[in-house]
Amino acid sequence: MSSPEFFNHGDLVAVMSTQPLGRALDYKAPEGGCRIGAFVEVPLGPRKVLGVVWGPGKGDYDLAKIRHVIRVLDAAPMRDEMRSFLERAAAYTLTPMPAMLRLATRAPGLGDPPSMRKVYRRGMAEPNKMTDARRRVLETLDEYGDLSFTLKELAEMAGVTASVVKGLVAQEALREEESPRDVPFLRMDPELPSKALTEDQAAAAAAMDEGVRSGKYGTTLLRGVTGSGKTEVYLEAVAAALRTGRQALVLLPEIALTEQFLERVQERFGAKPAEWHSGATMTERRRIWRMVGHGQCQVVIGARSALFLPYQNLGLIVVDEEHDSSYKQEEGVLYNARDMAVLRAAICGAQVVLASATPSLETWANAEAGKYRRLDLTSRFGPAVMPEMGAIDMRAEGLKSDRWVSPTLQAEVNKRLERGEQAMLFINRRGYAPITLCRACGHQIGCDDCDARMVEHRFLKRLVCHQCGESKPMPEACPNCEAVGKLAPVGPGVERLGEEAAAIWPDARIATLSSDMYGSARALKAEIAGIAEGAADIVIGTQLVAKGHNFPNLTLVGVIDADLGLQGSDLRAAERTFQLMRQVAGRAGRAEAPGTALLQTYQPEHPVIRAILAGDEEGFWRAEAAERKQAGVPPYGRMAGIILSGPDVAAVFEAGNLLARQDGPLRRIGAQVFGPAPAPIARVRGRHRVRLLVKAEKTAPLQDALAQWVAQVRLKGELRLAVDIDPQSFY
Numbered sequence: 001m002s003s004p005e006f007f008n009h010g011d012l013v014a015v016m017s018t019q020p021l022g023r024a025l026d027y028k029a030p031e032g033g034c035r036i037g038a039f040v041e042v043p044l045g046p047r048k049v050l051g052v053v054w055g056p057g058k059g060d061y062d063l064a065k066i067r068h069v070i071r072v073l074d075a076a077p078m079r080d081e082m083r084s085f086l087e088r089a090a091a092y093t094l095t096p097m098p099a100m101l102r103l104a105t106r107a108p109g110l111g112d113p114p115s116m117r118k119v120y121r122r123g124m125a126e127p128n129k130m131t132d133a134r135r136r137v138l139e140t141l142d143e144y145g146d147l148s149f150t151l152k153e154l155a156e157m158a159g160v161t162a163s164v165v166k167g168l169v170a171q172e173a174l175r176e177e178e179s180p181r182d183v184p185f186l187r188m189d190p191e192l193p194s195k196a197l198t199e200d201q202a203a204a205a206a207a208m209d210e211g212v213r214s215g216k217y218g219t220t221l222l223r224g225v226t227g228s229g230k231t232e233v234y235l236e237a238v239a240a241a242l243r244t245g246r247q248a249l250v251l252l253p254e255i256a257l258t259e260q261f262l263e264r265v266q267e268r269f270g271a272k273p274a275e276w277h278s279g280a281t282m283t284e285r286r287r288i289w290r291m292v293g294h295g296q297c298q299v300v301i302g303a304r305s306a307l308f309l310p311y312q313n314l315g316l317i318v319v320d321e322e323h324d325s326s327y328k329q330e331e332g333v334l335y336n337a338r339d340m341a342v343l344r345a346a347i348c349g350a351q352v353v354l355a356s357a358t359p360s361l362e363t364w365a366n367a368e369a370g371k372y373r374r375l376d377l378t379s380r381f382g383p384a385v386m387p388e389m390g391a392i393d394m395r396a397e398g399l400k401s402d403r404w405v406s407p408t409l410q411a412e413v414n415k416r417l418e419r420g421e422q423a424m425l426f427i428n429r430r431g432y433a434p435i436t437l438c439r440a441c442g443h444q445i446g447c448d449d450c451d452a453r454m455v456e457h458r459f460l461k462r463l464v465c466h467q468c469g470e471s472k473p474m475p476e477a478c479p480n481c482e483a484v485g486k487l488a489p490v491g492p493g494v495e496r497l498g499e500e501a502a503a504i505w506p507d508a509r510i511a512t513l514s515s516d517m518y519g520s521a522r523a524l525k526a527e528i529a530g531i532a533e534g535a536a537d538i539v540i541g542t543q544l545v546a547k548g549h550n551f552p553n554l555t556l557v558g559v560i561d562a563d564l565g566l567q568g569s570d571l572r573a574a575e576r577t578f579q580l581m582r583q584v585a586g587r588a589g590r591a592e593a594p595g596t597a598l599l600q601t602y603q604p605e606h607p608v609i610r611a612i613l614a615g616d617e618e619g620f621w622r623a624e625a626a627e628r629k630q631a632g633v634p635p636y637g638r639m640a641g642i643i644l645s646g647p648d649v650a651a652v653f654e655a656g657n658l659l660a661r662q663d664g665p666l667r668r669i670g671a672q673v674f675g676p677a678p679a680p681i682a683r684v685r686g687r688h689r690v691r692l693l694v695k696a697e698k699t700a701p702l703q704d705a706l707a708q709w710v711a712q713v714r715l716k717g718e719l720r721l722a723v724d725i726d727p728q729s730f731y
């Protein structure tokens with residue numbers, strides 16, 4: 001029987017595919033039928049493509065021409081809640097459904113039958129001759145009882161060659177078996193002992209536990225300075241989810257930086273969680289995707305795209321460092337994982353925990369308005385206290401040119417070195433120098449494809465464009481006047497600061513942490529773990545180090561250029577600087593030794609710098625909120641960016657002007673449009689970029705109006721249009 005849930009052979013079904021078609025297409029259900037949500041393979045022209053059965057067919061197409069679904073794939077059907085999540089996320093971000101669906105199907109080999117691998121177990125016979133190597137193999141297997149291993153794993157664990165294992169198989173001392181490749185994740189045990197929580201930690205954990213057990217949607221802002229035990233508390237929310245048989249997702253901004261974190265989770269629950277990020281192997285991604293769908297993976301730690309995994313029963317989403325700008329995806333589908341986490345949770349009746357020492361103004365305002373619950377952890381755990389903050393007035397330091405460490409900061413670092421403590425110098429600029437200048441003609445080397453300067457990366461021996469990623473070898477001669485040997489670096493980057501530090505402190509162990517310098521995320525992780533254990537006296541880093549690491553012996557943070565984030569016209573410049581400075585300062589003095597944070601600044605009187613120094617967080621937010629309310633900008637108003645791009649600058653502007661003139665749909669909702677103007681980075685990868693900005697009142701139906709508005713222009717040739725709802729950066 002057909003039902004709204006199931007379609008019999010030959011019934012019309014609408015299939016949404018990942019191909020850019022704009023809508024679901026009708027097909028006939030295959031032999032054996034298919035259910036709603038089923039992952040299927042369908043013919044599209046001469047090709048076979050992946051799709052999902054979205055509902056009954058529309059029947060608005062010539063029945064004789066409608067083709068059959070080729071086959072139903074061996075994967076758990078997409079749940080109703082996932083389909084509505086994708087639809088609502090698509091509507092909010094004005095993203096075509098196929099692009100949204102692609103985010104939810106990012107696992108290789110989805111359609112393949114479960115693949116098998118050869119594993120080895122103990123056999124019936126004893127080997128005819130026992131050698132040391134053979135004994136190690138058998139002992140390894142005995143030690144692990146039920147578990148089975150691949151040839152490579154077993155040989156590695158026993159410290160023998162593969163031929164030893166094969167030899168044992170020949171003698172039937174070992175058995176070779178086929179076993180599915182996608183094995184379930186080990187069960188996690190919420191009842192293992194947790195740390196004894198302090199009073200306010202326990203109160204927060206209890207509130208979260210209650211939320212999770214209610215089985216209803218709710219969002220909580222968990223605010224507390226770095227080291228106050230936020231992680232400890234939200235792990236208890238994870239425990240609550242596990243106890244109620246629901247899955248938990250923990251989103252982290254910089255997945256590269258989770259080794260310590262994974263260990264903590266493992267320690268708390270006795271098993272490793274799934275780790276979902278761009279560095280995960282294809283096999284691992286496939287395994288996680290499948291096991292999450294079957295409920296055989298209880299906890300996922302992941303980057304923002306983990307939000308699109310097919311959870312069977314998601315009960316909790318934690319967004320750690322919720323203010324972090326990397327939650328906003330700036331390419332392809334433009335979405336903010338923090339906001340989409342709230343949407344997803346609202347649909348599936350889950351709890352959201354937004355954890356931060358320095359919440360975004362959006363989240364702060366939602367808590368003020370009572371939409372989110374707010375829980376505060378007021379002090380650091382144990383004897384550690386907040387670092388002392390101070391400014392170094394650079395106007396009075398008389399620093400030589402091409403030097404960035406002031407005498408005052410240098411003296412403070414010396415004290416730490418004498419006491420055997422760690423110091424950190426922080427600069428938020430990758431590479432060696434931001435500008436390469438020709439001293440003969442004054443030319444600055446720029447990117448051939450963008451309007452950005454090329455940044456010298458001495459470590460890579462190349463010039464790199466931070467906008468498009470293009471790089472080229474450092475030239476000998478100026479590309480403009482051809483003078484040789486006249487190119488000079490201007491300004492500091494993290495590599496150059498490392499060089500300066502090495503000259504000042506030749507005997508210190510200096511570790512420079514920049515994403516360029518490590519071949520892999522794993523190498524970087526290892527380096528950070530080593531530093532935490534004391535492998536360096538001075539740590540030099542970019543914002544990579546500002547994100548949640550624990551350096552117990554670090555007692556001084558020197559911020560080389562506290563003014564860097566205050567420049568520019570970004571709506572969030574003040575907020576970002578405030579957050580970053582607080583985070584960096586939070587690195588100091590996590591254990592028993594008290595910490596100090598010193599900010600080198602040319603504007604010690606600037607309100608943001610003063611708020612940081614005073615530690616007056618609520619004061620800062622209130623002042624910033626008042627200004628934004630006055631200006632009618634987020635979170636008190638709505639904004640959307642439109643980026644038009646194309647190879648021909650005149651055509652791009654023409655389209656922009658046309659849009660600006662035909663603003664009827666926007667005016668009807670009282671929205672204003674600004675521009676077109678060249679985007680702040682006016683050329684990327686050879687494409688000219690023009691930006692329009694739309695401002696509307698908080699309650700205006702912005703998406704509908706935007707959709708009508710942009711539908712008026714026909715995008716000819718290579719012209720592209722991207723809508724960015726709630727833009728974070730103004731590129």
Ligand code: ADP
Nearest residue numbers: 195196197198225226227228229230231232381
């Ligand atoms: P946050 O996430 O707020 O930065 P963490 O949860 O990482 O803070 O806690 C900081 C450090 O203090 C960690 O090493 C953590 O294990 C420890 N800690 C926090 N609360 C407790 C507690 N109640 N008992 C023991 N150790 C704790």
Ligand code: ZN
Nearest residue numbers: 447450465468
């Ligand atoms: Zn470029």
